[in-house]
Amino acid sequence: MSDHLGPYQLLSRLGSGGFGEVHLALDPDGRTVAVKVLHPHVAADAGALARLAREVQTMRRVGGPHVAEVLDASLDVTRPYLVTRYVQGRPLSAVPVPVAALRELAEGLAGALLAIHRAGVVHRDLKPANVMMADGLPVVIDFGIASALDSLSVTASGAVVGTPGYLAPEVLEGREAGMEADVFSFGATLAYAATGRQPYGQGPASAVAYRVVHHEPDLDGVPGWLEPLLRDCLATDPAARPTAERICDRLGVDPATPVPPPPARVVRSRGGDVHELDTRQWRPGDRPRPGSPEESRARHREKVRRRWVIGSGLFVSLLSAAAWEPLPEVALFLLAGYALAVVADAGVALFARAPYLRSRIVVDLAGIAGTAGLCLGLNAAFSTFTLALFAGTALVAGIAFLLSA
Known part of the structure; x- marks a missing residue:
């Protein structure tokens, strides 16, 4: 049985880190999100929660395709939690290395780092485990949390505020x-992705920290176009x-335009402090974010719809061609009905501001014109009897397909 936390329905546990457990959840509109529930020893630190509440406002200003945006937070409840965009994929630490698409990874991480720093946020815990690979592209998660919760009481309670080998010397x-320090972690993460080895070796945390x-880092095997940059980052x-x-x-990355801050809402920390939390509102009809589950579903729906437009157009053209000589009124009725249905569907999509609207209209117009043209071509090339046989076979096959589906 699923659990609820505020307005979110927790579906399954995705993992656990130094500061909390991450759950796959549904928001009130049925969209997938990631909910990080803070560990009890973190939730018991009122000072850390107050600091996190202040930092969340800044963290909400970070946006872009390569970061998992903070969407919501509730820190004045028994189980404080943060809500971020859910990224469907595997962490860089769990994918085969060296990474084949290394340049794409480097450019995506650079764009994410720029978006984070432009908002005035320090990640403080950038490492392969905090880089999700979604469709071959990186998405940085958990930015700002380690920095916000880096207090003596939280650290003393056992939370990990970083990973030796990816933490900068000044942090150690x-x-x-x-x-x-984030630039150092960026360099170490890319070095791991490029070579498949930890840049400062393995072993006890104290030994790695000493190295x-x-x-100097182990950069043997890093491509020539990347090695000088990583050496500078790991200074x-x-x-x-x-x-x-x-x-x-x-790296030749075109800096993205800063994402404007979304509308503000109030979040309270356990200590009673009131802070403004910028919360992006997702409305039905908004274009989904690239790489999100909503985007994948939208692409799938559009693919299925395109197949139906083409398939039904072929079937209607065959029936119309078969009926053209004996029953011309029926042929015209079929063509007009198909055109009306396609135009009505396009009108609904236009009213609802559906994704891929431009390509949908192109497919609709091409489907109408192609159906009419194919009907005339079939009528000129085949006899009515042959077309009737084709149409009957297609009808039986279509009914069988629908029943099996």
């Missing part, structure tokens, strides 16, 4: 860390690392 040494601070001195803008420039 307890020095002040900013966006330059991060005192040794021990934070000031020597390139910015996200500079990384995009070196």
Whole structure:
């Protein structure tokens, strides 16, 4: 039996991290989302929750195809939680490496890093496990959470605030860390994707951390076009690392236009502080985000609809051609009925602002013209008896297909 958390219906547990458990869930409109339920020891820290509530406003300003946007949050309940876009795929840490589409991965991660930093957010825990691969493209998850919950009480309770080998030297040494630390993690993540090896080796966390601070990374096998950039990103001195803008420039990535902040709503932390939370409202008819489950379903529906337009057009043209000489009124009625049905469907799509509207209208017009033209061509090429046999066979086959489906 499924559980409910606020307005969200929890469907299944996806995994667990240092700060909470992630569940696949449905929002009130039936759309899939990811709900991160904070661990009890994190939820018990009122100071950490207040800080997270303040940071969520900034985190909501991060948007784009390569980040899992924060959609909602409720931090003043018994089980505090965050809601993000659900990304259907596998983490980079679980896919075969070296990654074949390395350039696409590098460009996508660079775009995600730029979007995060433009909003003033520091990820603080960028690593292969926090990069989801969806249809071959990367989507960064959990940005800003580690930075927001990096307090002494939370850390002392056992939460992991990073992974040695991907944490920058200044983080490991307890020095002040900013966006330059994310650049280091970006370089280490790409080095793993390019070589299939941890850039600072394996072993106890303390040994890996020592190599991060005192040794050079293992970049053997990194392609020549990427190796200089990764070496700069993995520099021990934070000031020597390139910015996200500079990384995009070196990779030839066109910086995306910043996503405007969505409407605001109120979220309260356990301590009673009131904060404004920017929450994007999903409305029926909005074009789904690329790579989301909604986008996949929309593509599937459009593919099925296109097949029906073409298939029914072929069938109508065959019936109309068979009836053209003995019953011309019936032939015209069939053609007119098909055209009217297709135009009505296009009108409904136009009114509802359906996805792929332009291609749908092109298919509809081509279907109407093609059906009429095919009808005339078949009538000129075959006898009425032959066309009647074809039409009867097609009718029987169509009924059999519908019954089996």
